Amino acid sequence: MNTLVIGSGGREAAIVKALARSKHSNKIFILNGNDGVTEAECVTDIDMSDHQKIGEFARDNKVDWVFIGPEAPLSEGLTDTLEGDFRLKVFGPRKYEAQMESSKAFTKALMEKYDIPTATHKTFMSVEESKAYLKTTDFPIVLKKDGLAAGKGVIIAHTLEEALNGVDALQSENEELVIEEFLDGDEFSLMVFVNGDTFIPFSIIAQDHKRAYDGDKGPNTGGMGVYAPVDYIEQKFVDEAVEKIVKPTVDAMVSEGMNYFGVLYLGAIVTQDGVKTIEYNARLGDPEAQVLLDLMESDLLEVLMNLDEKKETKLSFRDEYVVGVMLASKNYPDTPELGNEVVIPESIQDDCVISALKRTDDNTFVTSGGRTVLVLGRGQTIEDAKTDAYKKVEQIEFENDAVFYRKDIGHRAF
Template sequence: MNVAVIGGGGREYALAKKLAQSTRSDIVYAIPGNDGMKEFAVTVPELSETDCRGIGDFCLDNDIQWVVIGPEASLEAGLADHLEELGVDVFGPKKHEAKIECSKAFAKDIMKRYGIPTASHRMFTDQDSARDYINETGAPVVLKKDGLAAGKGVIVAMDMAEALAGIEILKPEQDAPVVIEEFLEGEEFSLMVLVNGPYTHSFEIMAQDHKRAYDGDTGPNTGGMGVYAPVHHIDESLRQEAVDKIVEPMAQAMVDEGLDYFGVLYLGAIVTRDGVKVIEFNARFGDPEAQVLLDLMEDDFIDVLEKVKAKEPFSLNFRDGYKAGVMLASGGYPAAYEKGCEVDFSTVRADCAVSGLKQSGDAWRTDGGRVLLVTGEGRTIEEAVDAAYSNVAQITFTEGDLFYRQDIGGRALKG
């Protein structure tokens, strides 16, 4: 069968590669895709990821049977709604269901009403009220832009100066609310959940992302600077607690709210002294988690999609050992950065997931903020991290053009 992946980043690179490995796929289209995907997919750069009508026509013209939506912008644009109307099987929630990610206030409201453990919060639509609230409650505190912000609309303010500055940056307004949350302290993990109405299948392994830009979890939030899986220093009982007290109740809550969610639900969770709580929900695979988890997964991904569609029970199988990924990002990211800087990763090409690079002849040049996830694998987390950084060392670029964290996997290494 012909299948398509919507999007052009590292997550979509991983999805397209996984679908191309399926014994059931004939042609994999990546819309718009990126140059790194051309090795295993047909890219369609003339279509944007939010062009619902254009994508729908393309799917019908090319006999595409399954579409997997990668980015949140496509979900918010209503692409799943449009494709479903055309009779195309689509893995990704419809526009209203995607509000679980696209609106922090929407998600918080459901969690509060159904008793799903998360940080206490208030929503603000003007700067004065938000400022007064922070002056009253103090810091640390977390500020979140209500809409989509590519993982960068979150400010973790550890003191009053940062918190008040965050109000000036996020600028709460009537049509652009800001959610201010209680700061939760503890160990974080990511859990991917396949959802079809009340049916859920949580991944059997956890991953751990590194959101902050710089070593030691400092600097601004990003889309993700590195990842590893599985996470074994967080006990399996805590993953199961997340399933029992968060995942399954949330799926049922959405059904009770009249929502018909079909797709992956990303749970960003934190282990606190009061148990596991929700940091955030996303309506799509995590990036860079997808690049590691999908590679470790041994199952045929089309088979998995069809089992979720049919609400069949099954188990996912993952390779033994560990996989770690280090993100190379453009200098200046997540703020302003230059494009067009040359990168040579030819010696470790097989261990890289391309997200923001463009091919120019034989050369590769930067074309985004996060440009390349460099991975390594091993029997232990130490071996996997060492392999990833060994591969990073083989990549050549001009100093200052790119940067990366040097402490990926640090929490696991400490045990």
């Protein structure tokens, strides 16, 4: 089978690697790819926003499956065009269904209507209303930009001043802002493959590290590291998330006339009142995909085909731990400083999932985005995997503070 992966980040590089392992895989294309992808033919002359040209390319190259990685093309209706105009098989929800990620207000309203556990919240359309409400609330409190923000549209405000500044940063007039209670507890990420009323939850969970600096300090990012599986969170809480959140959400989407086909990412938290929803995303997480797909033993293409036909399918994963440490460009997540040199020894390049590095020589790259590369460590224990990851990180050369990384990925597991 021929496949086309849409996206240029580390998540898409991991998807390509998983597809390449499939016994059903023939030719793999990736739009636009990056300099770390070696298993696919990179298509660089089509813009991701040109849906018609993408469809024409897929048709002309006899693509059997299109796998859309990032949230932006989903929210812009790429699936609608590829399915509607070109009759292609696409793994990734249509624009309407992608609102599960692209609109926090939409998803909150759905959860409220169907009594799905989440934080209490209010949605405001004006800056003045948001600020007036904040003057009546307790702290900490959470502000969420309604639309897409590359994982950086959330502010946890501990004081009124922080909250008011947060409104200015996240909300424009006539734009929705969700303000919700702060939930305290252990967070985890659960990926679920969904086709209408059928869903397949991953049998292992991951734990992302959103804050920029050690000790969960600093601004929110798209993710500074991740590990899986997460053993210290008991299985009963994962089961509770499936039964009380995922299944009711799938049923609610069907009741609302949605025909969801793709990944539904649940960001969940274990609170004193049970497991609750932090957020939903309409695609694989990044960097979660890099560790979860590394651990996956199931044939990804076969899983997609079975899901398409609503056949019963179980996902299998290697009995091992994987820790991923993200190297981010200087000044990320504000305005990353780009063009700095990073040298990755050939001996560890297979364990480095590149997202934003441009190759200038065999082992030499320059930074070309905020989050540059996720370094994977593996082991029979979480301790061994963490040690392995940081040993590899230490082999990467860069000048001064061209990139930075957290030193405590996986700390909650200890």
